[in-house]
Amino acid sequence: MSRKIIHTDRAPKVIGPYSQAVAAGGAIYLSGQVGLDPATGQLVAGGIEDEARRVFANLAAVAEAAGSSLASAVRVTIYLADFGQFTVVNGIMQEYFSEPYPARVTIGAAALPRGAAIEADCILVP
Numbered sequence: 001m002s003r004k005i006i007h008t009d010r011a012p013k014v015i016g017p018y019s020q021a022v023a024a025g026g027a028i029y030l031s032g033q034v035g036l037d038p039a040t041g042q043l044v045a046g047g048i049e050d051e052a053r054r055v056f057a058n059l060a061a062v063a064e065a066a067g068s069s070l071a072s073a074v075r076v077t078i079y080l081a082d083f084g085q086f087t088v089v090n091g092i093m094q095e096y097f098s099e100p101y102p103a104r105v106t107i108g109a110a111a112l113p114r115g116a117a118i119e120a121d122c123i124l125v126p
Contacts, residue, residue: 001024002024003022003023003024004024005021005022006019006020006022006023006028006065006066007019007021007065008020008064010038010064011033011038011058011059011061011062011065012034012038013041015113015114018031020065021062027074027123027124027125028063028066028072028123029121029124030059030066030122030123030124031062031121032119032120032121033055033058033119033121034051034112034113034114034116034119035051035052035053035055035058036058036114048082048085048089049088051116051117052088052089052093052117052118053092053095055120056093056095056120059096059120059121060096063122067126068126069124070096070122071097072124072125072126073122073124074103074124075104075105075122075123076093076102076103076104076121076123077107077121078093078104078106078118078119078120079107079109079120080106080107080108080109080118081108081110081116081117081118082117083106083108085117089118102122
């Protein structure tokens with residue numbers, strides 16, 4: 001099976017030994033994104049709402065670089081440092097995804113990279 005590595009400058013540079021996304025077997029696997037501003041590499045200020053919007057915007061940028069969009073999402077995994085923010089994140093997710101919604105898992109995490117409040121990854125099937 002061949003793999004295609006996806007990269008865009010419209011999403012933050014990776015902060016470890018991984019790719020922004022990999023296309024393989026008819027699917028596109030988007031790596032986890034936290035709320036880093038691609039221009040500065042810094043976590044956006046403003047709390048969970050601003051971080052969540054940046055996370056989904058970063059995922060959308062990677063999806064677009066792969067020739068797809070979040071409309072092709074079949075699975076989203078969200079990691080929250082504070083599970084009490086679940087309802088807030090649900091509302092913001094609806095700004096980026098529409099029905100029929102992808103399958104989703106939401107996990108409470110003790111800590112996330114760079115002290116982020118949220119991280120999310122995604123699988124697309126264009």
